[in-house]
Amino acid sequence: MAFQFRLKALLRHREHKLQEARTAFAAAESFRQEIRFQIETLRRKALEECERFENEQEKGIDPTRYINFKNYMVVTDRELLRLRGELEKAAGEAELRRRIMIEWNKGVELLEKIESRDRESYQYQASRKEQKKMDEAAVFKDYRDRASGGRRDEE
Numbered sequence: 001m002a003f004q005f006r007l008k009a010l011l012r013h014r015e016h017k018l019q020e021a022r023t024a025f026a027a028a029e030s031f032r033q034e035i036r037f038q039i040e041t042l043r044r045k046a047l048e049e050c051e052r053f054e055n056e057q058e059k060g061i062d063p064t065r066y067i068n069f070k071n072y073m074v075v076t077d078r079e080l081l082r083l084r085g086e087l088e089k090a091a092g093e094a095e096l097r098r099r100i101m102i103e104w105n106k107g108v109e110l111l112e113k114i115e116s117r118d119r120e121s122y123q124y125q126a127s128r129k130e131q132k133k134m135d136e137a138a139v140f141k142d143y144r145d146r147a148s149g150g151r152r153d154e155e
Contacts, residue, residue: 003118003119003122003123005115005118005119007111007114008020008115008119009120010111011108011111011112011115014104014107014108014111015108017104017107017151018101018104018105018107018108020146021100021101021104021105022101024097024100024101025051025094025097025098025100027103028090028093028094028096028097029094029097030091031090031093032087032091032092032093034095035086035090038083039080039083039084039087042076042079042080042083043080045076046073046080048070049072049076050073053065053069057141071084108137
């Protein structure tokens with residue numbers, strides 16, 4: 001009879017949940033990285049616009065351009081603040097998903113250790129049964145040999 005792990009269904013369930021947790025963590029981490037990329041892109045664009053504005057200022061600028069630049073910077077600052085808020089939320093979500101993933105992983109590892117220990121116990125018991133059968137067969141064979149050998153001597 002082959003080894004059957006008594007908690008196999010539970011192990012499969014936890015492995016499935018671990019895979020779901022890994023996927024959720026990866027999605028949360030990807031979202032966090034996307035927000036970081038948006039922040040960096042916005043910062044880079046704002047710096048480029050500031051440099052362009054400074055270059056224009058050296059030559060003299062139109063008041064309308066100055067007002068547009070100031071409005072652009074206000075909008076950019078607001079967008080950066082919004083994105084930083086989203087980044088904090090996304091980082092919190094990613095951390096939560098990471099902790100959940102770690103907990104599911106611990107559960108799976110625990111069941112795998114139990115399975116390993118049960119498998120070793122099963123193999124030990126199976127080898128003891130096999131050894132017992134071999135010992136009984138050897139005793140029976142020896143008894144039979146002695147019994148048949150003793151009769152031959154009498155004849």
